Amino acid sequence: AQRVTQPEKLLSVFKGAPVELKCNYSYSGSPELFWYVQYSRQRLQLLLRHISRESIKGFTADLNKGETSFHLKKPFAQEEDSAMYYCAPVNQAGTALIFGKGTTLSVSS
Amino acid sequence: EPEVTQTPSHQVTQMGQEVILRCVPISNHLYFYWYRQILGQKVEFLVSFYNNEISEKSEIFDDQFSVERPDGSNFTLKIRSTKLEDSAMYFCAITFRGGTDTQYFGPGTRLTVL
Numbered sequence: 001a002q003r004v005t006q007p008e009k010l011l012s013v014f015k016g017a018p019v020e021l022k023c024n025y026s027y028s029g030s031p032e033l034f035w036y037v038q039y040s041r042q043r044l045q046l047l048l049r050h051i052s053r054e055s056i057k058g059f060t061a062d063l064n065k066g067e068t069s070f071h072l073k074k075p076f077a078q079e080e081d082s083a084m085y086y087c088a089p090v091n092q093a094g095t096a097l098i099f100g101k102g103t104t105l106s107v108s109s
Numbered sequence: 110e111p112e113v114t115q116t117p118s119h120q121v122t123q124m125g126q127e128v129i130l131r132c133v134p135i136s137n138h139l140y141f142y143w144y145r146q147i148l149g150q151k152v153e154f155l156v157s158f159y160n161n162e163i164s165e166k167s168e169i170f171d172d173q174f175s176v177e178r179p180d181g182s183n184f185t186l187k188i189r190s191t192k193l194e195d196s197a198m199y200f201c202a203i204t205f206r207g208g209t210d211t212q213y214f215g216p217g218t219r220l221t222v223l
Contacts, residue, residue, distance in 0.1 A: 032209040034211070034212075036214075042216075043113075043200075043214045043215060043216045043217065044152070044200065044202075044214040045110075045214065046211050046212075046213075049211060086151075086152065088152075090208055090209050091154075091208070093165065093208070094207070094208045094209050095157050095164060095165045095207070095208040096142060096154040096157055096165060096167075096208050097142075097144075097152075097154065097208075097212060098154065099144075099151050099152035099153070099154075100151060101150070101151040102151060102152075
């Protein structure tokens with residue numbers, strides 16, 4: 001079965017600290033990978049996607065095919081980064097997203 | 110970013126009743142999706158819909174569920190006879206170019222089955 005693992009349910013950091021939200025997926029090949037974010041009381045929205053290689057709000061994510069990981073990183077966390085983050089590769093059929101359980105990032109001053 | 114609205118924002122129903130959840134994309138899209146999120150659990154794929162027919166469905170999407178696009182704009186999810194375990198947030202999503210494209214989500218409908 002295709003699985004996505006986000007091992008941390010909650011990650012608490014201080015403002016200015018580096019952040020890494022972990023994501024591992026279970027299947028081989030070259031999946032299309034996304035990170036979605038959900039701020040308090042808002043809808044799920046795209047943070048970044050692997051194929052575009054963009055840096056959004058200072059976040060980056062590198063695909064490691066050997067480790068089947070797609071960890072999300074930011075060098076200096078801001079309070080406004082506090083949100084729920086979901087790693088979501090596309091399934092192998094290319095038809096739908098498979099979501100991880102999500103990691104709540106809490107950034108305090 | 111394309112806008113997606115969902116109605117109602119919150120639906121409370123009795124077990125065994127039928128509910129219809131609506132998704133209204135504010136532009137022309139061909140690919141539609143429904144996901145659900147039971148409280149405290151992950152977002153789960155239910156069904157994808159393309160060219161007026163189901164293109165894929167998960168094992169969750171059993172005979173109690175159906176989808177349609179009755180008037181060319183609204184995209185609906187119907188649950189024929191709700192069960193307690195159907196209580197969840199239901200999210201509609203759309204893409205321009207299929208499942209590998211960026212999905213744009215609606216705000217969700219919270220369904221509570223009593």
